[in-house]
Amino acid sequence: MTPRKTCPACGGSDLRALYHLPAIPSQSVVLLDTREEAVAYPKGELTLTLCQGCGFMFNATFDAGLVDYSSTTEESQHFSGTFNRFAKDLAAEIAGRQDLDGRLILEIGCGKGDFLEELVDITGAQALGVDPGFIPERLPGAAGRRIRFLREYFDPDRIKETPDLIVCRHTLEHIPEVGRFMEDVMAVTHGRDDVQVMFETPDAARVLAEGAFWDIYHEHCSYFTLGCHARLFRAAGLNVTKSYLAYGDQYIIQYAEPGQGEPHAEERDLETTLALAEAFPARIAETRAFWLDKVQAAHSAGRATAIWGGGSKAVAFLTTNGLGAEIGHVIDINLHKQGKYLPGTGHVVSAPAALAADPPDTVIVMNPVYVEEIRTALADMELRPEIVAL
Numbered sequence: 001m002t003p004r005k006t007c008p009a010c011g012g013s014d015l016r017a018l019y020h021l022p023a024i025p026s027q028s029v030v031l032l033d034t035r036e037e038a039v040a041y042p043k044g045e046l047t048l049t050l051c052q053g054c055g056f057m058f059n060a061t062f063d064a065g066l067v068d069y070s071s072t073t074e075e076s077q078h079f080s081g082t083f084n085r086f087a088k089d090l091a092a093e094i095a096g097r098q099d100l101d102g103r104l105i106l107e108i109g110c111g112k113g114d115f116l117e118e119l120v121d122i123t124g125a126q127a128l129g130v131d132p133g134f135i136p137e138r139l140p141g142a143a144g145r146r147i148r149f150l151r152e153y154f155d156p157d158r159i160k161e162t163p164d165l166i167v168c169r170h171t172l173e174h175i176p177e178v179g180r181f182m183e184d185v186m187a188v189t190h191g192r193d194d195v196q197v198m199f200e201t202p203d204a205a206r207v208l209a210e211g212a213f214w215d216i217y218h219e220h221c222s223y224f225t226l227g228c229h230a231r232l233f234r235a236a237g238l239n240v241t242k243s244y245l246a247y248g249d250q251y252i253i254q255y256a257e258p259g260q261g262e263p264h265a266e267e268r269d270l271e272t273t274l275a276l277a278e279a280f281p282a283r284i285a286e287t288r289a290f291w292l293d294k295v296q297a298a299h300s301a302g303r304a305t306a307i308w309g310g311g312s313k314a315v316a317f318l319t320t321n322g323l324g325a326e327i328g329h330v331i332d333i334n335l336h337k338q339g340k341y342l343p344g345t346g347h348v349v350s351a352p353a354a355l356a357a358d359p360p361d362t363v364i365v366m367n368p369v370y371v372e373e374i375r376t377a378l379a380d381m382e383l384r385p386e387i388v389a390l
Contacts, residue, residue, distance in 0.1 A: 003047050003060035008178050008222070009232050012053035017060065018280050019048040019216065021320065025343035026066035028217050028315035029073045031336065035348070038341035042066055044218040054231050055273040057204055057223035062176050067219050069153070069174070070132035077311075078114045079334045082373045086247055090200075091118045097255065098165060098196050100125040106163035106188065108154045109171025113139040113147070119167070120147055128163070130154045156187035162195065163188065169200040176221045182236035189258055197238060197256045201229060203245055205269070208276035211287030214317040214366065214390055227269035229254055240264040248369045291390075292321045298362060299326040306330070306385075308374050309366030310337045310349035313390065317366065319344040329354055331363075333377075356381045365389040 006013050023043040032038040044067075049060040077083040100123035107116045110129030117139060120127050126146040134151045150158060166185060175181045189195040204223035207215045224232070229252050230240045239261030243254045298305050307314055310332030318327065323345065330347045332338065337349045355363075355378070363378065365371050368389035375387055 001045055001061045001063060003049065004058070004062075007051035007054060007056055008058055008176060008180075009056035009228065010051060010054040010235065011179070012051050014052040015060070016050045016052055016277065017047055018050055018057070018277055019046070019284060021046040021216075024218050024319055025315055026063070026218050027068070027071070027073065028219065028312040028343060030343055031072045032341045032343060035341050035346035038343050038346040041343035043344075046216065046218055048216060048223070050273075050277045051228075052274060055225055055228035055270050056178070056232070057277075058176070058178075059218070059221040062218070062221040064176055064221075067174075070151075073133050077334075078112075080370060080373060082370055087115055087118060090246070090253070091115065091122050094119065094165070094167070094198060095123045100165060102126070103164035104128065104161055105165045105167060106130070106159060107167040107169070108185070109168055109174075110134060110149070111170075113149065115169060116147060116167070125165075128159070128161075130158075154184065156184045159188045162190045162192055164195060166195060166197045168198070170202070172199060172201045173220045173222050173224070178222050178232060179235070182232060182238075186236055186238070186258070193258045195258060197233075199229070199233075199252075199254045199256075200246075201252045201254075203250060203252050205273065205276060206249060208273070208280050208283075211280065211283035211285075212390070213284050213288050213320050214313040216320075217312055217316045220312075224252060225269055225273050226252055226254075226266040227273065230264040230266045234261070234263065234267075240266075248367075250367075250369070288321055291317070292323075294388075295321075295323060295326045295364075303361040304328045304358070305362045305364065306355060306360040307364045307366060308332070309370070310334070310342065311366070313366040314347075315342050315344060317364075317390070318342065318347065328358065328360060331355065352377055352381065355383060359383055360385050362386040362388065 026042045026044040044063045045061040046059050047061040050057050103125050105125045105127040107129045110116050110131045116127050116129045129149045134149050201224050205225045233256050238256040239259040240256045243266050246253050306329035308331045310330045330349050332349050338351050363385050371389050
């Protein structure tokens with residue numbers, strides 16, 4: 001596929017390719033019923049490319065035709081107590097910034113609706129959630145609790161009422177045309193200057209600094225630092241009012257409102273981003289080699305290795321380094337993932353109880369935020385393997 005030549009965020013052409021994967025699963029949180037289906041799952045190309053003008057990174061060879069979010073996917077992290085505490089605290093923070101009692105919240109990319117339900121409960125607001133992957137059966141009684149859902153892709157022409165708050169969490173990184181998307185977000189404000197906006201997006205500066213190849217995959221076609229996130233919003237006519245890192249410094253939380261303010265303090269990160277990008281090819285090669293050597297050495301020595309976390313990170317961790325039999329178990333507490341197969345490698349996702357019957361020597365945790373939660377779960381099964389986190 002011919003790489004894109006202009007930046008989707010600013011339109012600039014001063015681009016630099018940083019990292020290339022010729023064939024990786026086109027979707028990583030899809031639920032697959034058989035190993036054969038998983039191994040044969042369609043693949044896409046990835047060319048991580050930096051715009052040296054605005055600091056935005058994107059997959060210049062992203063193929064949107066390979067991605068279907070209305071298919072059976074499972075992205076929810078709400079089976080984790082750690083994540084639920086974070087989500088509740090974030091909902092409380094949002095509620096504390098704006099009186100939403102009786103007002104309207106629009107969540108673009110609401111997933112299975114858990115966070116929107118929490119917001120409605122804590123604020124007394126009405127809500128509209130938009131997501132092609134929403135499953136009504138997962139949120140019983142929502143219609144009677146002032147929540148409506150559009151099971152479709154976001155289209156500003158379909159939003160007839162002006163929301164008082166627009167929420168968009170872990171969706172922007174899936175949007176290839178980010179500049180156009182922000183124009184659509186602005187369209188649903190219908191010219192009102194009091195509409196509040198809150199976005200949550202993975203932080204790409206950490207990915208660059210750590211060489212975190214497990215956080216780079218096909219459907220994540222857009223990557224943001226705090227600075228380029230703020231620049232994108234300001235270019236769209238939004239004044240950033242607050243921006244910070246959360247959840248182990250993995251997520252960008254950004255609040256904004258319509259208006260043309262001064263450049264946000266976070267926008268001074270371009271020089272740092274360019275330096276991180278300069279070092280990134282060597283850094284990611286080093287990180288990949290470290291984990292490949294660690295897993296292969298353990299396998300050669302007859303030591304059993306499991307990974308905990310059966311989502312996108314696991315798929316990227318396994319497929320990027322071509323790991324197969326070296327990993328004995330993939331564990332996830334999400335009931336909807338269990339018994340399903342990971343695209344690319346065909347590993348089956350199991351419940352934690354699988355480790356009691358086949359104890360591992362090492363558990364690789366896909367997200368360090370969950371280490372203590374996982375350590376407790378293992379101890380409850382009287383298991384004390386080596387625990388290492390990405």
